[in-house]
Amino acid sequence: MTSDIAVQAEGLVKEFGEVKALDGIDLTVNRGQVVGLLGPNGAGKTTTVRILSTLLQPTSGRATVAGFDVVKQPDEVRRVIGLTGQYAAVDEYLTGRENLRMFGDLYHLAPSYVKERSAELLDWFDLTDAADRPAKTYSGGMRRRLDLAASLVAQPSILFLDEPTTGLDPRSRLGLWGVIENLVAQGTTVLLTTQYLEEADQLAEDIVVIDHGRVIAHGTSEQLKDQIGGDRVEVTVVDPAAVGRAADALRSVSSGDPLVEELRVSAPVSGGSTILVDAIRALDLQGVEVTDLQLRRPTLDDVFMSLTGHAAEDEVAPAPKKGRRRGKRGGEAA
């Protein structure tokens, strides 16, 4: 229990009938760390979280959470984790306060503690005014906050957040990010799944990119960006006939070959923002009229594109279609 490792998975495989949802996932989350599990729909993110939170049994491989084996010691695991899924899993007929009380009772916490803790969480999540209204009357963002509050009643040391902001408006999303950052600052370990690159970039120190049930890249956001090269200068021309001359101009200032996509020409550069001045001079010399010129840092989108050959937020059809019955039992293999 004094180990620095909070979550460890080794060679996790999960098959639903014919379909391999996970194909050997290795994962380590250190205590106090935030790890983002990033991938498109159907990549295996939710399946991974379900196995780690004892909801599903892996076909093979093993995993420990807080040192407890998820298959052999599920009750010990459940006592130290909090889980917030893709849906706001709260009872909509109960009030916010009644929901927290129910979950506190089911964690076998003392009634006086549950009462105090619920009031504190409702306050912290800005739900005090709505505390005694049925959750049915809450907005989407309020429900998510209540859902997250419910997973915090027993002060879990490890939190699994499965796409915590999917379907939220930008303001609620920012609010929830603030809450998560706050929890992390207080020492909670977080494993977070997301298909939003921005979210992984914002919250996670360590990002694990998965696709088709496999880990395809792993590192900090900076490391992943470095993997596909540094900055690029990008220019959009007015006249399609000028594309060739623009490429020549960029070649004279860049450290590699320019890439042409319709009216846009880009090239890898090094040397910071003064390079823009050189680029403008070179373009002017060639008589190229431009509508846009910028220096771009690679985003995680670029990383994803270069690693998988498709964009992160594309709907990716899972390879073969699942058998109806088996597929349903497993739920979404997202």
Place this chain on the structure above:
Amino acid sequence: MSTLTMNAPVTMRRPIYGWTIHDGLVVARRNLIQTVRVPELLFFSLVQPVIFVLLFAYVFGGAIPIPGDTASDAYRQYLMPGIFGQTVAFAAASSTVGLAEDMHKGLIDRFRALPMAPPAVLIGRTLADAVRQILVLLVLSITGYLVGWRIDNGLLNAIYAYALLLLFAYTVAWIGAWIGLYMPNPETANTAGLVWLFPLTFLSNAFVPLSSLPGALQVIAAWNPISALVLACRELFGNPTGAGGDYWPLQHPQLYTIVSCVVLIAIFSTLSVRRYRRTTSR
């Protein structure tokens, strides 16, 4: 944003009756709160059996003779225990729909990720659905009284009859719960939760005397636990029983009711808990 205090959580002492019952009661309380929060649902679940009483008493009543009783209100006396039996059987449907909804909304995932006793969600569901039947039976009894039904065999026997009805409600709730765990969505559960209840309740002595049924159906109806339940209630309430026929369950209706309930609960609670451990939300 302020920080949360991080006082270590204070846990409860394990109750002497164990966590399973504690957790089951917590879930049952939650399901009963739902009943109060959606009074419309409760209202219509009361209206349906009341309509049945009125329809059968006034529309079919005159056409169905009761063997061994020629009094003009014999059918109404005969009918009420049948309606009681049918109504409590329909408690199963709310267990089916309730669990399907919990799965659909992701609540089952949350429950399964808690360190709670695995059967608690199912115990809470079935218990709440059976408890709700107390109110239903009360309203039905008043309706029955208004159309001329009477308790004619002492209060203790009547209480015993109501207890058998609630035991039966709890039994079918487990069957309903088991079905609910297989439902892909609440809409399917709405239909699937009901279909099996119609043959179950009509292939019995609930509405017509057994002697009016053809041979093979008569045997099925005689062994149908609802027939024994309804006959036991008729005897305990002091209502006309119709001719029982030569079937063992109908010669020992109380014993057969209790035994079949215990056996069915044992079977379906085992199947349901096993299914629950493997199920996930969809």
